[in-house]
Amino acid sequence: MGPCEYLEKHNILFQKNKDTSRISSIKAGGAANLFIIPKDEGELILAVKILLYFGMRFKVIGACTNTAFYDDGYSGAVISTSGINGCSVNENSIELGCGVSFSAISKLLARRDAYISSELTGIPGSIGGMVRSNAGAYGAELGDFFKSGRFLDISSMKEFELNCSDMNFGYRKSILQKGGAILLSAKFALLHKNSRDIFTEINSFALLRREKQPSNPSLGSFFKRSGSYAVSKMIDEAGLRGYRIGDAAVSEKHAGFIVNLGCATVEDIDSVAKHVENVIYKQYDIKIEREVELIR
Secondary structure (H helix, E strand, O other): OOHHHHHHHOOOEEEEEEEHHHOOOOOOOOEEEEEEEOOOHHHHHHHHHHHHHOOOOEEEEOOOOOEEEOOOOEEEEEEEOOOOOOEEEOOOEEEEEOOOEHHHHHHHHHOOOEEOOOOOOOOOOEHHHHHHHOOEEOOEEHHHOEEEEEEEEOOOOEEEEEEHHHOOOEOOEOHHHHOOEEEEEEEEEOEEOOHHHHHHHHHHHHHHHHHHOOOOOEEEEOEOOEOOEOHHHHHHHOOOOOOEEOOEEEOOOOOOEEEEOOOOOHHHHHHHHHHHHHHHHHHHOOOOOEOOEEEO
């Protein structure tokens, strides 16, 4: 028996040769050999055990809003956390499964006069990915609201907990980026005020996003801020707005985004990013870093 037979035996949903361009927000990418969709934490943990037993490499993804797989495909398993969507609420906190959409849960909470962060509501990612990267917008970061998390240690297959102070949150970083652990759920501080006021704030930030950010498929902001330097401004001043390879291009609307104008490949996207990185290094002597993941 191989991994597929074990997954089938335990009724864990999977697909072979999954076209990842259908799930990545930039609408590009190759096929994953095996794509696993656990329905809950138990199935997620069991799927990891099965893959480890067979020595099969794997990547855990959430909403795939800042991730794309190269066009020649991923020779391993991709585990989607989209089914890990538990939610437990009390007066002052909320615990959310790693696959929960932050934007969706924020709008549900707003109808009940509660919120975590209006600034972050428009970010389309899942809890797992947003905690991992300490996602931020308009001066707020998810780590500002994080209380604690439950994790799975991949080497020992044991669960453990970390408080906010253990997470090493920083600008677009957390302890999860070191690898070796998977977030199962996270607890956040919960605040309260009138639903109408919350939606007013949410809608004002949504309007800002629509005005400033491109509507073309993208992976969000492609590059990290470099110290006090606004990378999008440097890209613009370097004359790279609109720079294009194939159907991948630096957005005309916001130079911090690389967009898919139609049929871009991940190789095209990577080539545009590398050109931007090289030009910025030559002109500013600054090595800019990516916020996104392009995975082989």
